[in-house]
């Protein structure tokens with residue numbers, strides 16, 4: 001029996017206002033609990049694809065269903081609820097640098113508060129406890145009162161992950177989460193994501209440049225090239241030649257180094 005997908009992407013295309021084609025007729029079904037890695041050269045459309053899933057980008061054509069509901073026409077309350085259920089991790093962490101770790105993590109909860117309460121920092125004791133637990137989950141409990149800008153890049157990314165946990169997300173989208181990190185911290189951050197995926201059954205979709213890291217962590221690898229999906233395999237079916245299709249006609253030495 002085929003499992004009903006949590007994320008169903010149906011023939012989507014994205015053409016930016018300046019005419020650039022971001023995605024061409026991409027279809028993809030992701031079941032709940034899967035750890036999916038999207039790989040491809042710079043400009044292949046990875047960020048565009050990820051950002052259509054939480055409607056940071058709208059699609060030009062096609063449909064996206066989350067849990068069976070089309071999201072492409074969502075507005076106002078529906079859109080806020082959608083974004084509350086989807087955590088997003090960015091390459092540059094997106095923390096408020098001059099605020100404490102606790103305040104940054106609580107920011108993940110603002111979708112559950114009326115604006116005036118979150119602006120006035122009126123978070124409940126239960127949510128402060130939840131923030132501490134989220135930090136503990138990524139090994140950062142003792143940094144609760146540190147300032148975000150006093151942390152290393154890897155620590156900041158883990159705070160960003162804790163912030164998404166405050167949303168009780170069904171899905172975490174991570175756009176190049178390790179691009180600014182050294183190899184050791186890369187492992188820590190990827191292991192955190194994998195642990196949340198496995199322990200909390202959060203569906204994770206990650207954009208990566210590094211094929212070895214993709215192979216280490218993914219349940220499934222999806223390859224994009226020039227906006228098209230050209231590759232989609234479960235990890236046990238992947239072989240090293242597969243990646244040549246994605247990375248062929250590379251003009252970027254960085255990508256080729258990472259792919260090797």
Ligand SMILES: Nc1ncnc2c1ncn2[C@@H]1O[C@H](COP(=O)(O)OP(=O)(O)OP(=O)(O)O)[C@@H](O)[C@H]1O
Pocket residue numbers: 016017018020021022040041042043044045046047048049
């Ligand atoms: N806001 C935008 N306006 C116009 N074109 C854009 C915009 N964002 C992305 N693009 C273009 O869409 C295409 C896909 O870009 P996208 O950022 O999705 O690729 P990517 O695979 O994530 O690349 P990278 O690995 O460099 O982040 C590229 O040609 C890019 O220049």
